[in-house]
Amino acid sequence: MIILKLFTFNTVSELVCFIVTLFCLTKDKNVAWRSMVFFMLLTCVVEFTGAYLKALYRISPSMAHSNVWLYNIFGIVEASFISLMFNNLFKMYFNSRPVIIGGLVLIVASFGYELATRGIMLGFHITATIAAIIFILYGLVYFYHLLKADAFYDLKVYPPFWWVAGVLFFYFGSTVISIFFDQITERLSLLIVAPRRYITGYIYAVLNLLLYGCWSYAFVCKKWLIKTSPDYSS
Numbered sequence: 137m138i139i140l141k142l143f144t145f146n147t148v149s150e151l152v153c154f155i156v157t158l159f160c161l162t163k164d165k166n167v168a169w170r171s172m173v174f175f176m177l178l179t180c181v182v183e184f185t186g187a188y189l190k191a192l193y194r195i196s197p198s199m200a201h202s203n204v205w206l207y208n209i210f211g212i213v214e215a216s217f218i219s220l221m222f223n224n225l226f227k228m229y230f231n232s233r234p235v236i237i238g239g240l241v242l243i244v245a246s247f248g249y250e251l252a253t254r255g256i257m258l259g260f261h262i263t264a265t266i267a268a269i270i271f272i273l274y275g276l277v278y279f280y281h282l283l284k285a286d287a288f289y290d291l292k293v294y295p296p297f298w299w300v301a302g303v304l305f306f307y308f309g310s311t312v313i314s315i316f317f318d319q320i321t322e323r324l325s326l327l328i329v330a331p332r333r334y335i336t337g338y339i340y341a342v343l344n345l346l347l348y349g350c351w352s353y354a355f356v357c358k359k360w361l362i363k364t365s366p367d368y369s370s
Contacts, residue, residue, distance in 0.1 A: 141191040145341045147183045153348035153355075154180050160359035168224030169295075169358060172351075175217040182210045205256040208247075208263075215243045215267050218303065222274045225296050229281040239270045265314055268307040275304040295358040302350030309343040 154176040164170045189203035219236050226232030246263040254260070278300050282289070291297045313336065
């Protein structure tokens with residue numbers, strides 16, 4: 137049954153993260169953190185829809201059953217929410233609005249270029265790579281300011297630390313795979329007897345687990361576990 141194929145490792149991990157987000161952040165006073173509830177809901181809708189289209193494509197391969205267009209469009213939505221959150225974290229240290237807006241403009245410009253030259257039915261790899269590099273830089277900048285901060289934070293239960301850690305794990309890993317795809321899959325194929333597309337799927341499954349695991353823990357910390365400096369206000 138197609139419905140059973142909707143519950144993959146990725147969709148289940150995202151669904152669990154959404155449930156955690158729903159319980160932890162629905163009443164959070166911070167708009168950026170609270171927006172993660174809506175973002176995770178959208179993520180689940182997109183992933184389950186994508187899994188459904190993928191199942192249809194395997195039964196009857198056609199452009200009408202392709203899910204590439206869905207992820208192309210969602211990439212802009214994802215970039216917007218990630219940027220909103222980074223802006224919320226950066227504002228403790230500096231005026232980040234010009235940086236965030238500049239990053240979004242670059243991503244949207246790349247999206248427009250690929251849309252005009254490739255069409256919506258082909259993967260927007262340039263846009264995805266640019267967005268990933270921007271978010272990696274954002275994460276490193278945040279950690280730099282966190283290390284320099286005068287206030288003390290217990291990182292074991294500090295929500296922003298774990299949220300940014302999840303972003304770095306996922307986007308750094310996905311960027312490395314994108315750039316060194318052939319080299320990575322060639323070496324892993326010596327250890328894992330499986331087609332390259334499955335090896336890539338396994339890697340992304342691990343990256344998704346790291347991302348949504350870190351985020352879920354960050355949301356739990358935000359709701360129940362945080363015991364840090366009174367300077368904390370994110």
